[in-house]
Amino acid sequence: MESDGDDRRPARYAPGEGWVTVLVRVPVRIVVLVLVVPVRLVWDVLTAAGRAVHRTALRPLGRGLARLGRALIVRPLAWTWRTLVVIPLTWLWRRVLAPVGRGIGAAVVWLLRGLLVVPARWLYRYVLGPLGRGAARLARGLGAVLGTLVRWTVIVPAGALWRYVLGPAARLTVAVVTVLVRETGAALGHCWRAAGILSRALGRLLGAVLRWTLVEPLRRLYRGVLTPVGHAIRDGLWRPVRQALRTARATVRQTRREIRRALVGAPRAPRPARAVVPRREPAGSGTRTLGKKSGRDVSPPARG
Template sequence: MDLDKPPVRQPPQQPEGCLVVAIRLPVRIVALVLVLPVRMAWDALVVACRFLNDLLLRPLGRALLWLGRAVVVLPLVGLWRYVVVPLGKALAWLGNVLVVAPLVWCHRYLLTPVGHALLWLYARVLTPAVIGLAAALAWLARYLVVVPARLLYDWFLAPVGRAVTWCVVGVGRLLALLVRGVGWVLYWVARVLFVLPGLALWRWFLAPVGRAVTWCVVGVGRLLALLVRGVGWVLYWVARVLFVLPALALWRWVLAPVGRVLALVGREAWDALRHAWRVAGYISLAVGRFLGTFLRWIFVEPVRWVYRSVLTPVGHVVRDVVLRPAAAAARAVGRTVRQSLAAARASVRQARADVRRLLLGEPRRPEPVARREPSGRETRTLDSSTTALTKD
């Protein structure tokens, strides 16, 4: 098994000319000189912001959060829990007693019986009456209106309608025959007087004249197209010689080389800025570590030495000489006080028991009950009568 990492393939680099090398080093030096103060100022600002956040903003935010909780949240919670909720429960109970219960009683003992009575009256009295009245009206309508109307239709209106229909159909067929004959006559008159002369005029006069005019127009159009094509070709070459070729030469021999040089300078400037920003970061880190080490040796190490060499031995001496004996004495005093309080409680309990005994007498002691199990430290054996097989 191969544990070595495969070599990283680098992309093929194009060969750089002397102009690139000549431009790169001055640009990077200038970029480093310009970027280094900005990077150091940025790192100093970041450190100051972190220090300010850790020592001022975060504790201030926690204090404001605690203050807001103590001033706003806890009073609102207390108000909700001990004022709004009991008041709401009281109002709900009052509304239930004053509104809901009377409405339920009214619905149950007043509206429901009245509704059942009205429903019974409608189902048992009004519905049969309405059904009988409707049946009587239907019978009267059938024998007073429907039967006479059917007789009138069968014996008078139907025969009259059939006769009128036969007359109208006959007159319509006669008129159709007349219209068809007049139309055929007019068709042949129009064909002889208009269609045949017009067809002869189109075939022997208008069509040849139109073809001649079309041939003339097409010839003139082709001539004009040839003239326009020649003029366009001349203008094309004139514009090409006067504008396109000079512009192409300007782009190829002036603008393109200048653009390449400017692109090279811009790319190198961008690479130089990135390189300078990275190098300035390393320099700023080194300066920051130097300042941190300097401040640590100036301030932190003396304070640490004083704490280790002076304050710690003094604190141990104070702990061993003063604090521990004081703690032992306090524990002894506490133990004595607890024993005194326990003795006082026992005395008070005994005095209370004596007073109760004097006033009420001795309490009744429970009578001993014969137990089937051995008492004390005796064990169950085969010779004793405490087992289920040998007991009395």
């Protein structure tokens, strides 16, 4: 079996494990394996289908809808909000509400200072301050007495109860829960990998079954039956038919030419093309050139 790059061997457990670990491990792994294998198979199928749908449909559709939404909704709404709400409210705040608020704030501060702050300061200095200091001294004395009483009636018994009863029970519970969670996680990991191996093996088995039950018979049918039949049809029927059609067309063309020759006559031979002579330099015996003058040869005599 091909390796997928991850270590499929179960991790070895540390030596010296307790009896709780050994007791919990095997049942938890059996239950988790039974529950996880179908879930892993369904998960693989759904993951493949989801990736295909997301890649081919959802991603292009989402991009198109996002662009359309920005063009048709976001930008018009932003422009409308800025034009009809933000700019008028900003002007109203700067020109009207801020000056009115500063004036009202100053008046309220003056009224609060005259009606509340000054009387409250006098009341605190001459009435509440002395009463508060006396109450604080009384509360410190009562607090010391109550603290001593609470310590010896609540804290000391609670500490002894935690140290000798609740603490050991809590540690044992935490140890059991930790072992259970650790074994469950390890079992989930191993069973998930085992389910992946089973899923891939099932996929290969289905591929092999499909290949040997459908693909290979069709391929052998094509090679062993359809191809020879096609070649026989091409060589025995189609080629003679094409040759006969070509011969028939050639015969028809020849017959048509013979009938035309008998009725109309043989076609005329094409006339030879005339040589184009420049008009400014006509050729002939009476033409005046550099070596001739009105038909006479004026070339110098040859020297002896």
